[in-house]
Amino acid sequence: MKFFQFPLLGTRAISEFVPAQDAILEPIDLEDNISAGDWVYERDSVPKITTEFWYHSTSQIWFKVERNTGTNQIYRAEVLRE
Amino acid sequence: MSRRLPPQHEEWIDRKVKIDFWFEGEKFSAYKGDVISSALIASGQKILARSFKYHRARSTVSMANHDANVILETLTQTNIRADVTHPVEGVRYQAVNTFGGLKKDLAQILNFFSALLPVGFYYKAFYRPRFLFPLWEKLIRGMTGLGKVNSNTGSWRQARKQLFCDVLVVGAGPSGLAAAEYLGRTGLKIIVVDENDHVGGTLGYRHNTDQSAKEFKDTTIKNLANFSSVSTLPMCYAAGLYEGGTVPIVGPDGIKEVHTKALIVATGSYEQPAVFRNNDAPGIILLSAAERLMNRYSVLPCESAVILAGNPEAYERAKNLKKIGLRIAAIIDLSLGPKVHEKEIADARKVGIKVTKITSIEEASLRKGTLDSITVITEHNQTEKIPCDGILMSVGWSPASSLLVQAGAKLSYLTSLEQVIPDEIPPGTYAAGQVNGIHEFKSKIDDGLAAANEAARFLGCDLPIISRPKREGRAHSHPYPVSAHPKGKEFVDFDEDIQLNDLRTSWREGFNSVELMKRYSTIGMGPSQGKISNMNGVRVLADLNKKSPGAIGTTTPRPFTHPVAIGALAGQRFRRYWRTPMHQCHQRMAANFEENGHWLRPMTYGAGSIQTLIEKEYVAVRDAVGIIDVSTLGKVELFGPDCIKLLEYAYTCKFDKLRTDMTRYIFMVDGSGVLIDDGVAARFSDDHFYITTTSSNAHTVVKQLRLFSDLLNLDIAIVDRTRQIGAFNVAGPLSREVLSKITSQSLSEADFPYLAVREFQIANVTARVMRVGFVGELGYEIHASANSAQTIWNSLMEAGKPLGIMPFGVETQRLLRLEKGHIILGQDTDGMTTPFEVNLGWGVNLKKEQSIGKNSLIHLKRQTKRQLVGFECTNTKNLEILESNLIVEGDRILGRVTSVGYSPHRKGIIGLAMIDSTDTSTEAICIKDSRGNLIDAQIVSTPFYDPENLRQLTSQGSDKISIK
């Protein structure tokens, strides 16, 4: 079990969290050469350090988590909205 | 004939307690502390098992769970490892995978046909002609597998415990104990585990003649017991290392998940066998197996032993065993040159042991199924046959490094030691002792101390550096303990009966890397996972490839170290069971429940056929009044100035026209425009809303609303009230009359119109009441706190009794709403349905600045390909049509039925169907039932019942939740 130190919650198992799907924040205007289909579906799923939104269902809090999707190393977790 | 020795210093048996058990129909005795194998060998039993493929006679090899030769079963348990399992009084054990018992095993015949069963034989035969393969397969399946499972036994589950520590020390031999004691002094929280019944490792069976070793062991164990920060767990093995430093420790009472900050791996190494003809015969064991048998269980492995020496320690170890009663016929030295082991040989000869230097082993010979002699080629190229009933092998080691590799370490081959050692171990994990290529007793202790010192400093302890001892300059493993024989039967892997020639053939057929060879030959894939076969496999492959073993690499050791029982892994059975506040009311009314997620909901009430029950409840709602528990709906309360902003982002509609104290139907799409939830929104004020969601999505909607609110930085409080509030619907023409009896609130059209929401007292309980309904009758949805909802329910039932009130279940509700043409999300919609396909386009506002799924919806509006329609079959009364039956047109599939039922109102079958809407003028459709019959149906407009909505709506507004 992998643990990480979360603000407000302390040390938690990361299995307690579920990540948000992409395409959450609807753009007000799509860029010219991007279709709605591109915006919804395109991904860049290569190993990289990325920021994700994780939901902790027991406390109903969203976190912003910096993680390496290649190694699963977590660098930082903060409450999505302080 | 007993092979039991007089009491030994370190023995693990308690000679005062005798245990009788049965093996293959014969009675045997053990002492408490014996394992099954030791007790059997003590009684002179030579054959303990049959091999997997050729059914050759086998016995133990390692006495330590490093091999999986001796696997037994009882009536209720299977795949019992006899080398590490204590016999239980009165239990009848037998060997697995025999046909007619161990002695007479009919499948022994396979041994004679083994030439026909070369490596990968099953890839090369049985497929022509094709129709015969199932017969071959049946035959193969009959032969395969180890033990039988008894499907009549019940389940058992062991609770898993969570433990946290600073340093976990795996292995309590000299290095592990030294490390633990050092760490104990730092005050760090330490857990020490060892898979054996007692701690000490080699201190108990190899270094036990050394006085200083004995002192070290006694003092360290005593000291450890005095540290409150150290807990020692014998009989527990570390099954694997997982991300974040989790090590499941498997013991007799279940699994402890140890979460550790640092890990010391002092797991020792697996002694490796030599490969020669008939090297699998009972009686040919590792020298360490003999050490364990004699020192732990006080059992003599054989009457007359030949020691196969491929490393210097063979001599010292042989002498030690000789001291406690082992009769040594000879030491045969698998020599690498004239000077090698010169001193050891001279010393051995001095104490009267015959030593023969050999270049290779010809074969082990058997008489009547048991070992009789070994034939060797001496250094002078003479053939020499040495009679013996035991061959004890000391030819090399392979580190028990799986945890280290799982931590990220690499393995490299050290030519000076002729063995693999861990390399590039990531910080936080430390290797100590024999697993680290340290063989000498004092150095093992020093290595343990150094590892502990590194671990403590890693955790921030300010301690002077202890440096690692040097690895010895001479080899402890023979670089190639392999003697080929033209007739084969030189086994490299005992689990899988893999012979030397099998590996050669694999190699020649192109399976010439360690991974391909493993998969083709199945070396290392058996129950012991290659602990005593992989290294020899690598040596053979290196030889074939003319490379060093280091250039060959190794396969990745995956969890588990030893197999783990499903019942231990499963843990306790935790399931969520949620009950609505009215649950007891339903029970009293003899509800027939169905599971709905974690909830239980009444399907119908009372006894009788489901159709009769539905009909009774249906009539009550349509003609009088019914009541249904809807507490499972998600309920969310929103407070704050940004309520509308959030709702307009999350839902498809605008909220500016929703007046205070009114409600409306709302639905939600995801980013791709697919419908994911619907419900009702009530506006109490500009900054106070109350919304409901479908039962199954309650959690998801709250999650999404919170995410949106956080991302948009909205000033809003979102309160999930799903399980705080009970809710039910009172519906039917008499619902107003019933409700008015228990409230002083005016329910008149003017005071409480359709779609309005009010808060008032019912039966002296504060309730929130919405005049909405799913079933198409005048109705009220009442929400009240979970602890008082039952009071209202009971009062309503009481007040409604004279009017014929009946509770109704979800089955009846499904029919009622179908007549009304209302959709159920997830039933009438699927994972791709857009609002436009189910005629909800009226509720989609695409002019909002920002709203989830808006850009997709703009696109999807133009390419709506399907349409949900109502249909009716006037020519059939029987319900042959089932939900998910297809709408067809010849070979083409036009769509499917999503909801169907018999409508008492229309006196016929009605339903909803999702069809390809390329042709909107279609009036007739053809439904194919599950038996393939075609049934004609007409497309009709919905609602099927009360299309003007007169029964719900008597003053204003229009219910737009209808179809076509």
Place this chain on the structure above:
Amino acid sequence: MSMRLLKYAFIEDYAEDNWFNTPSDLKGAYDVVIIGAGGHGLACAHYLAQDHGITNVAVLDSSYIGGGNTGRNTTIIRSNYLTPDGVKFYDQSIKLFKDLSCELDTNIFFSERGHYTLAHNTSTLRTARWRAEVNKHLGIKSEVVSPDEVLRACPEIQLDCGGSQAVEGALYHEPGAVARHDAVAWGYAKSASVRGVEIHQRTPVTGINTDSQGISEVVTPKGVIKTRTVLSAVAGQTPSITKMVGINTPIEIFPLQACVTEPIKPWLNTIIVSGSLHMYLSQSSRGELVMGAALDPMELHSRRSTFEFVTGLCDQVLDLFPFLSGVKINRQWAGMADMTPDFAPIMGTTPVKGFFLDSGWGTWGFKATPISGKTMANTIATNLNDPLIQSFNLDRFKNFNLVGEKGAAAIGH
């Protein structure tokens, strides 16, 4: 008894020829470069050579033959899909599978077992029926069956599932089968090798160059190869390859884990899947129970195993098969699944000329091995998408023309 086996028995020191054509050096140019020596890539190489006479082909792999998802899946083969496109495609795959042992001269142990997808509630049962109806309409043997019929096929099952989520029925798919996954890859590799295809193991692709005419070169540590045609058949690493040619796809990588028990005497003769319990199991010819569960919840490019997976799976397994408490899990492993939004593959031509994709197989690529090879070979040879894979093209996402498999979501494998 097979002649082949008799040779081993009676000819001293007998071995067959090397199955694989694995020259140590790369040539400077190939007609086609296939990235990925798994089942799919090797099948494509085989059909390119056999059906189209294209043999100047190099199959490159960063690791070894069949070392990716080919060797990590749970070997289930079925065609009970929801859409006509899916059903037809996988039905053709099963047809090829049936003859594959003879075609490749390698017994792949194709074993029809019947496949039961259990339904634990009405809504799953409804989806099961949807699949069954579509299948039957297209001539595929699928049927919704009662719990009693499940019990007849597998008398050991506990239908009440320990007190919640009882089995209410199942989707029975008679052609459901298992096969020896490694043998499929080796068989294709052998057959392609005989025809001259080269297989280069431990040869990772580090770059793909393009010029005005599309694909021009493939870069590896062993040298740069000139070619005008590249097929990416790399399962869990597709995004890294497409990035080299500047294409974005909807593919997301999630780990998929599996485990096996120690060998036990065969008792389970069919394949049992439960979407609600997130588990599936069958028993291999070696007697091991092969078990899997749902995808890991987070994107991850790693083959690490988790303890949560194996404990969660065992918890559910005991609900269906309580007598397995004492049976032991021997080994667990993971693969990387390339998931698409509509649970259908991404195959065929791409915006980059000469660059072809065979990807997006998610958790179920093994069962498509023969047909993906065949259709991709045809697509490459003609530079036109094979009719069977037209609806699986990458361009579908831009216009929301997703494959309808998404309709049923959830149930997999």
